[in-house]
Amino acid sequence: MPPTRSPGPDVQGIIQRAKDILVKPREAWAVIDTEPATTQSIYVPYVLILAAIGPLAELIGGQVFGDSFLNITYRPPIGGAIASAVLSYALTLASVYVVALVIDGLAPTFGGQKNPVQALKVSAYSATASWLAGIFSLIPALEILGIVGLYSLYLIYVGLPIVMKAPQEKALAYTAVVVLVAVALFIVIGIIVAGLTAPSLMGASL
Numbered sequence: 001m002p003p004t005r006s007p008g009p010d011v012q013g014i015i016q017r018a019k020d021i022l023v024k025p026r027e028a029w030a031v032i033d034t035e036p037a038t039t040q041s042i043y044v045p046y047v048l049i050l051a052a053i054g055p056l057a058e059l060i061g062g063q064v065f066g067d068s069f070l071n072i073t074y075r076p077p078i079g080g081a082i083a084s085a086v087l088s089y090a091l092t093l094a095s096v097y098v099v100a101l102v103i104d105g106l107a108p109t110f111g112g113q114k115n116p117v118q119a120l121k122v123s124a125y126s127a128t129a130s131w132l133a134g135i136f137s138l139i140p141a142l143e144i145l146g147i148v149g150l151y152s153l154y155l156i157y158v159g160l161p162i163v164m165k166a167p168q169e170k171a172l173a174y175t176a177v178v179v180l181v182a183v184a185l186f187i188v189i190g191i192i193v194a195g196l197t198a199p200s201l202m203g204a205s206l
Helices: 011-023 025-034 039-050 053-064 078-110 116-126 128-138 140-163 168-201
Strands: 067-069 072-074
Touching (some): 011 039, 011 116, 011 128, 025 116, 039 078, 039 116, 039 128, 053 078, 053 128, 078 116, 078 168, 128 140
Antiparallel strands (some): 067 072
């Protein structure tokens, strides 16, 4: 049975698209490549919902189980924790678009075809694994399992030749550059979130 063509606005559709891209990525990318899309249809509801998993899990986990630093466990103030989660979520949404700009801009360099909507498809749907892995932030002891989110790197590698029409022999180099930019973005996001929310979180009772 071929993957579902569009996740649509329903929860079942989102689940099906996520399952398809994780379990049978080549088939899923082929469907994604040909389906009509706009920036809004990609973001709403798929990106908006999945990108919220990590920040929400971290928020809840911090309040229920507490955060640890230097073997000291504490519960951050709810106000600061919410601010941190909201900021992290907003920056994640922005990073999807920025990575898409990079994918689109680099396409000719690696023999691909420039297309901003197609690039946004790659940026958004390849992030599925890392977003779902964010659920492990709910329980501190399981956070190490978030490493499974690295599967998103493979999804980019598989998706670029199909969606951006890059030659297969250039897909690895194309992926490497995109990943470097994405990693840099995540580091910047982490620094921004920590810098802007640290004052309120420092008020936590140890």
